[in-house]
Amino acid sequence: MFRTALRNVLAHKARLLMTVLAVMLGVAFVSGTLVFTNTISEAYQKSSAKGFDQVDVAVEPKYQESKGDTVGKSPELTQALFDRAERAPGAASAIGVVNGFTAVADKDGKLIGGGFQSRGGNYWGDKDPRYPLTDGRAPSGKDQVAIDSETASRAGYKVGDTVRLSVDGPVLTPKITAIFTTDDGNVAAGGSLALFDTATAQQLFGKNGTYDEIDVKAEAGTSQAQLKAALDKALPKDTTETTTGQKLADDQAESTAKAMDGLKQGLLVFAGIALFVGTFIIANTFTMLVAQRTKELALLRAVGASRRQVTRSVLIEAFVVGTVAAVTGLVAGIGIGAALRSLMGSFGATVPDGPLIITPGTVGAALAVGILITMLAAWLPGRRAAKIPPVAAMSSVHAKATTKSLVLRNTIGALFSGAGIAVVLAATTMSGSDGQAPMGLGAVLLIIGVFVLTPLLSRPLIAAAAPVLRVFGISGKLARQNSVRNPRRTAATASALMIGLTLITGMTVMAGSLQTAIDKMASSAIKADYVVSMANGNFLSPDVEKKLTGTEGVTATSPLRNAPSRIDGETEYLTGVKGSTIGELTDLKVENGTFEVGGDKVVVDSDTAELHGWKAGSDFTVSYEDGKKQQLTVAGVYEGNEMVRGIMLDLGTLSPHQSNPTDMQVMVKTSDGVSGATKDQLEKALGTNPAIKVQDKKDISNDIAQMFTLILNMVYGLLAMAVLVAVLGVINTLAMSVFERSQEIGMLRAIGLDRKGIKRMVRLESLVISLFGGVLGIGLGVFFGWAAGELLGTSLATYELVLPWARMAVFLLLAATVGILAALWPARRAARLNMLTAIKTE
Known part of the structure; x- marks a missing residue:
């Protein structure tokens, strides 16, 4: 029977080729996805691990949870804490790390790095071991900056050039004094990194003489664990926490793997769809092959072959076809994985160097998927062929579906379809994420039902x-x-x-x-005619709103400024606005009271009001982030939406309680309304900044x-x-x-x-x-x-x-x-x- 099955495979090459192609496409997508995600994940993990070579123990601020009327915040890593860390037993040296957003423009004024991967930091002293210089000298002062070699290469910058950049809105034009190399994963992914001297970075990123992190290097003979223990004794436990460099590298690797898992699962879903569709082809192909050999199979039955042997012969054919398709698909998938990696470069993303990763799991998955899918799809035609009586088959009397089987099929299909529709309709009455799982289940049931009823x-x-x-x-x-x-x-x-x-x-x-x-x-x-915001969703400097207010033709402006607070023991975010102009810039339906913002009067969206049981005239006490309290009065309740919602209060009321105020966006109304000339005028007023978007509706x-x-x-x-x-x-x-x-x-x-x-x-x-x-x-x-x-x-x-x-x-x-x-x-x-x-x- 085995030899017979092999001969049958070779006897129908053209027909089986379509089956091989169908299976191969699905397997290629599966293996290509696994090769691509494993390769990218491995490259980023190795690149990230190099970035922690200069860190034996990292000291970070320990976040203080919100309690009672106190708003949660991260303590500051002061210079005094830095000095204590540097003098801890076993510490050879320490680096104060300052980070923030920095958008760098190319020579045409366009943003480099896509905004989200545009980072800034500090260059430590005259020689920072984190960032080896390839050209120039360390930056010093507000008018000097160092940029990474990848960004310099992409934009054509060299030492001595002037570069346009922005930290929180206003344009800066420092001179490039150095080009450096880095293992930063954001730069490897196509982003940019700009470094200032430490004092300048602290000022630009609003750190006020403090650090985001303190990286400590151990003396020779001192392990990371020993240094961590020494730092734990030297530093206050309630405001700082320490992590070894190895732990940071492991956490980064795990984070990268999780990020790749999301991409992997998404791509595998589509591979699964292709394979599912392919099962129909496989089933049809083997149905056709069995139909062509009906008399041959009947003769085998007549000379003594059992039903099981006939079914087994069809499955052997499927195994051979599936193996060929799986191996071919695996080879094609490796090529797809390599092509996807190269394709990332055409979208401006740069992947760290590294070999293609082909794991035993990838090979096993490709073979298993190809072979099992093919054999599963061929099992039903083989079983159906084995059930045909030899005499009927040799007389070309093909067994047709009985009325009973058709009634059973239609009944099952109707039940699945009815259940699917019912579950989907029930899911539509649920809210948000609660309805996602039921709707997915209902969709699967309905598709199966329609397929059975087709x-x-x-x-x-x-x-x-x-x-x-x-x-x-x-x-x-x-x-x-x-x-x-x-x-x-x-x-x-x-x-x-x-x-x-x-x-x-x-x-x-x-x-x-x-x-x-x-x-x-x-x-x-x-x-409002225009909404001004950062290209990457970062916060704007209050100076942006001030510049817009002073621009010719601008009749009204208002920032939207978020600030955490505590109300009734819960964290609530306040939205600071210009009370005198916000009514001109928004058109929100007032459900209760009046839309009045100023002094201690605020307006609240209907969801927040319902949550707290407020209405027009209600009073409540708010605890600001500086710890001070104030009683506010609800002047009106408005209908919020995804663009405008929350508790709105006047900036004059909010700003005194903020140490470092920043705006989410600024709304602008002009005398000439929306036009190309007005938009150009606003952009010029902001220094034609690539990091800032001026948008109409x-x-x-x-x-x-x-x-x-x-x-x-x-x-x-x-x-x-x-x-x-x-x-x-x-x-x-x-x-x-x-x-x-x-x-x-x-x-x-x-x-x-x-x-x-x-x-x-x-x-x-x-x-x-x-x-x-x-x-x-x-x-x-x-x-x-x-x-x-x-x-x-x-x-x-x-x-x-x-x-x-x-x-x-x-x-x-x-x-x-x-x-x-x-x-x-x-x-x-x-x-x-x-x-x-x-x-x-x-």
């Missing part, structure tokens, strides 16, 4: 296409009949396409609806739209593989259909249907099956998009369902294109059949 659904839906198919005469009529001849196989083929289009449509519906909701929110809540919406578009394009790209696998499935089904109808096709040719008519018949059949899958996928996608939107609507008041009709038409056109392209080879093969040979086919 044979039943195929007849009425394909019948609906009859009027259009009549236009193509006898070819169209035959195509419709052929499409419903084997509903199970048609369903399996259509389902492969259905799954991909369900996900694509659902994501598109959600993205479009969310974008509309954000547009409405911005237009309804903000009357449309710009804000476009920013969000870009994010959604990026996510959608990634999803489309990843699901393209599943669609490609679905194309192979359609080709497989049509090839099977042509084989089964060889005699019929020969007879049609004999009675006058020409080759063009045969080709048209096969193409129309493919088109109908593909459109059937497309309609199901788009329908399910719209339902899931609506359901997910209802769940989001509980926290986003402006959300409403928006159907992207144009994109859905494109998706349907994509399904039709898939059908036409997939039919090319089977249609050509059917038209080339010799009619006399075909008629004699049994």
